[in-house]
Amino acid sequence: MSEPLVIGVESSCDETGVAIVRGRELLANEVASSVEQHVRFGGVVPEVASRAHLQAIVPALRRATQTADVDLSEIDGVAVTAGPGLMGALVVGLSAAKAIALALNKPLYGLNHLVGHVAVDLLDHGPLPERFGALLVSGGHTSLLVVDDITSQITEVGSTIDDAAGEAYDKVSRLLGMGYPGGPVIDAAAADGDPKAIRFPRGLTSRRDLEAHRFDFSFSGLKTAVSRWVETERLAGRPVPVADVSASFQEAVVDVLTAKAMDMCTHFGLDTLVLGGGVAANSRLRGLLAERADAAGVTVRRPRPGLCTDNGAMIGALGVEVVRRGRRPSSLDIGANSGL
Numbered sequence: 001m002s003e004p005l006v007i008g009v010e011s012s013c014d015e016t017g018v019a020i021v022r023g024r025e026l027l028a029n030e031v032a033s034s035v036e037q038h039v040r041f042g043g044v045v046p047e048v049a050s051r052a053h054l055q056a057i058v059p060a061l062r063r064a065t066q067t068a069d070v071d072l073s074e075i076d077g078v079a080v081t082a083g084p085g086l087m088g089a090l091v092v093g094l095s096a097a098k099a100i101a102l103a104l105n106k107p108l109y110g111l112n113h114l115v116g117h118v119a120v121d122l123l124d125h126g127p128l129p130e131r132f133g134a135l136l137v138s139g140g141h142t143s144l145l146v147v148d149d150i151t152s153q154i155t156e157v158g159s160t161i162d163d164a165a166g167e168a169y170d171k172v173s174r175l176l177g178m179g180y181p182g183g184p185v186i187d188a189a190a191a192d193g194d195p196k197a198i199r200f201p202r203g204l205t206s207r208r209d210l211e212a213h214r215f216d217f218s219f220s221g222l223k224t225a226v227s228r229w230v231e232t233e234r235l236a237g238r239p240v241p242v243a244d245v246s247a248s249f250q251e252a253v254v255d256v257l258t259a260k261a262m263d264m265c266t267h268f269g270l271d272t273l274v275l276g277g278g279v280a281a282n283s284r285l286r287g288l289l290a291e292r293a294d295a296a297g298v299t300v301r302r303p304r305p306g307l308c309t310d311n312g313a314m315i316g317a318l319g320v321e322v323v324r325r326g327r328r329p330s331s332l333d334i335g336a337n338s339g340l
């Protein structure tokens with residue numbers, strides 16, 4: 001059988017993505033972001049995102065088909081994010097995907113955005129082992145997963161009990177006056193700072209917390225600690241050392257993420273760990289995880305940074321797996337599921 005050819009459509013947040021994937025080959029990956037329109041609000045405004053998707057989706061589809069230079073009548077399926085995400089945003093991508101599936105008489109696959117963040121690594125590093133672990137870190141989610149079958153059997157062994165890691169980056173960036181999204185700017189600012197300058201708390205790592213929350217995360221206490229520290233400096237009239245605060249905050253986030261991910265691998269006997277989600281683009285997370293995984297004899301797989309943030313390729317990559325394994329298509333009346 002030839003490699004499945006799939007269109008991947010993503011519109012769960014502020015990126016409109018349309019990709020065309022054949023097997024492990026990314027033929028086109030068009031991403032239109034509305035992030036500029038959200039900057040002055042300091043976060044994604046759902047209404048603004050929905051309108052932007054509506055304007056961007058058809059041009060993105062057109063560009064993707066031109067770039068891939070494939071005959072759409074040959075595709076094996078239309079893969080689309082069905083959730084989780086912003087309701088109004090999801091509906092735009094889903095409607096477009098349904099229209100394509102209906103017009104071409106091809107199967108539709110409504111897929112989970114978070115699983116897509118893991119599946120995208122297939123495009124960069126090829127087939128995954130039978131069983132593996134995943135650390136999923138995005139703007140809305142932070143989870144540790146044990147994956148037995150990427151299309152049907154995924155167990156969440158831990159998750160954040162409050163803020164997501166990306167959310168913590170965005171909030172700290174806002175309080176330092178560095179804008180939105182915070183991840184990339186803090187990542188850059190931290191490069192010139194000392195990660196040991198300020199000892200910020202590591203959430204859910206005390207002996208007692210580990211008993212009840214071994215694989216869970218908490219970042220809201222860290223955010224509050226950074227906020228208090230900065231406030232104290234400002235009240236004392238001292239300049240805030242942005243690079244040191246960024247580096248110290250980032251170290252607290254990345255230290256816990258990598259330690260718990262490694263602990264999961266040891267506990268469940270996993271020899272491969274896939275990193276996924278927007279925060280997976282973070283340079284320190286990529287570095288420290290590689291270091292600790294190496295020491296633990298675990299193979300860590302990190303998709304290229306450009307594929308970590310939201311895009312259609314991740315949904316296309318997952319769609320290929322779903323087609324390959326002969327999973328049942330979704331009904332054309334499938335709804336969006338913001339809390340999937």
Ligand code: KG4
Nearest residue numbers: 138139140166181183184278279282309310
């Ligand atoms: O996966 P994603 O694109 O969207 C969601 O599904 O949420 O993740 C977006 C998040 C934002 O919070 C952003 O600040 C964060 O990913 N992010 C980063 C970096 N690049 C994006 N966080 C840390 N370091 C980065 N380099």
Ligand code: ZN
Nearest residue numbers: 138277278310
């Ligand atoms: Zn995402």
